[in-house]
Amino acid sequence: MGEHMSVQDAQPAATSGPDTGDVLVVEGLRRRFGDLVAVDGVDFRIGHGETYGLLGPNGAGKTTTISMVAGLIPADEGTVTVAGQLMGPRRVDPKRHIGLVPQDLAIYPELTARENLTFFGKLQGITGADLKGRVAEVLELIGLTDRAKEASKNFSGGMKRRLNIGIGLLHQPSLLILDEPTVGVDPQSRNSILESVEALSGEGMAVLYTTHYMEEAERLCDRIGIIDSGTIQAEGTREELIRLTGGVDQIRLSGSGDVAAAAEALRGMPKVEQVDADRHTLRLTVREAPTAVADIVTGASAAGMSLSDVEISRPNLESVFLHLTGKALRD
Template sequence: MPPQVQDVLVAEALRRSYGERVVVDGVSLSIAPGATYGLLGPNGAGKTTTISMVCGLLAADAGTVRVLGEPMSTGRCAAKRHLGLVPQELALYPDLSARENLEFFGRLQGLDASTTRRRAGEVLELVGLADRAGERIDAYSGGMKRRCNIAAALLHEPELLILDEPTVGVDPQSRNSILSGIAELQREGLAVLYTTHYMEEAERLCDRIGIMDEGRMIAEGSTSELVEMVAAHPIVRLRADGELDVLATRLAEVTGVERVIPADGRLDVVVTQPGTVLAAVLEAAETAPVALTGIEVDSPDLEDVFLHLTGKALRD
């Protein structure tokens, strides 16, 4: 999609190397006002590096970033005022309370004392921490700390919120609170850039999804567009006890089998046409040192799209 004038974020052809290794290689993405863009990719794909360039924390070797038309740079610039970043690593003072942290960050961002106090109250409410705001951060759970980190990114009322895997390692209650807080911000018209390993979060929150692997954007579209891309390749899910790796090797040699993906206690077999391939798949299973406990033919979901495109599971 060509970048549009009114887009909140336009990043074009971003590139970054560390030494000889190119870790982000020609990544472009744009986000319309009020839209949420999901950046998906396995560990090391280049998501955080991309986000760091988008935020002006890291210099790009090539490419450009504009936020609401303003050019991003690593120095002081107007573009930075339009965005709030929730980094992958927590950045809070453990011996201050949540409210004290937010008031400190607010003043640091140049807000006056009364605006800081008002906004701190609003964002604490939004992330569901208003009733615990006086407690020290080091007494918070991991999920509560993360919610406080999100609150800090919202103090200056940015038009674009960038979250780097905000729900990793958080308790279910915090996760729900984070997701519903983001949904509320979406309703208020905030543009969001969201990286995650969780497909269900991407499906739930994002209008557009970009799949990154080894520094490149390998596919982009809405969830249904991405699923469409691999819809012609049904998946036979085999559950079995025994030596699944032996079965996987044999299946990979069957004509009509495109890919065999080991999953938890199961093999997902991407086939061209289940009608003709199924018999050969079953024969391979019968002659392998395994006991088949279940078989189903499935149409792919977003998780399968990812596996199909990258050959990797989204989580290690």
């Protein structure tokens, strides 16, 4: 956008955001690319030791949002405050509080893991014994101590990703931003990355984690913002978000015999809200399915249905996303 100045850059240099105790405060963030509104009024906060997930499909506005949070691109409207300081592309001080791990690898393939970390540590102003000690700590955290002297070009995709995360951690930032860090890695490396992220929040670091993998958000994040079409559709803990769907479970009974009679018997049972039947299947909408399923199975059998299979489905973040947007998370 040429000489466009962001809203943050237009603020006086000494101005800080509200002293809320939050590491990151994002308010009213908007960004357009021509006619495309990529981010439209995004608000969220992250506290110390909290992992906040931006969960949404590709193209939802996740990467554009974190690019503004990190001060890489200007916002058309809204503000980003990091550690009490207003962020913008021309602001240096707030960027010192951020560790950014982008989707694209930012490592030197000809250098070893230790050399990569040492180089980037020096760029952060870490020197001498402090640098040596910090590199050793990070190598241990990302599980690359045994491969520290090997050129990173020989690493697997997962190992390169872990090294990328290590580079973002060197200067012990207040906020670590991870943009889809497990895309394209093998399951073992993926699990190792997730374990590393879990350890970071336990040490008090604030983490902003973007993903389109529902299971990652459920495992890692204290709070989740579901983002689609550049807008936060809903925000909260996993349990708070699931309550948006009504919080009901599904039980599917398959079998033979008197399915119609079984359907009638189950409609009057406690916790059963709805029963749909066809020739060989009953589909029940139930509150607290794990505690209700034994009585339901007994009731169906007593009514003359011979069961061959029982399946319980509990709502998850995929269900929430479908409920909020009318489409599957990975559409």
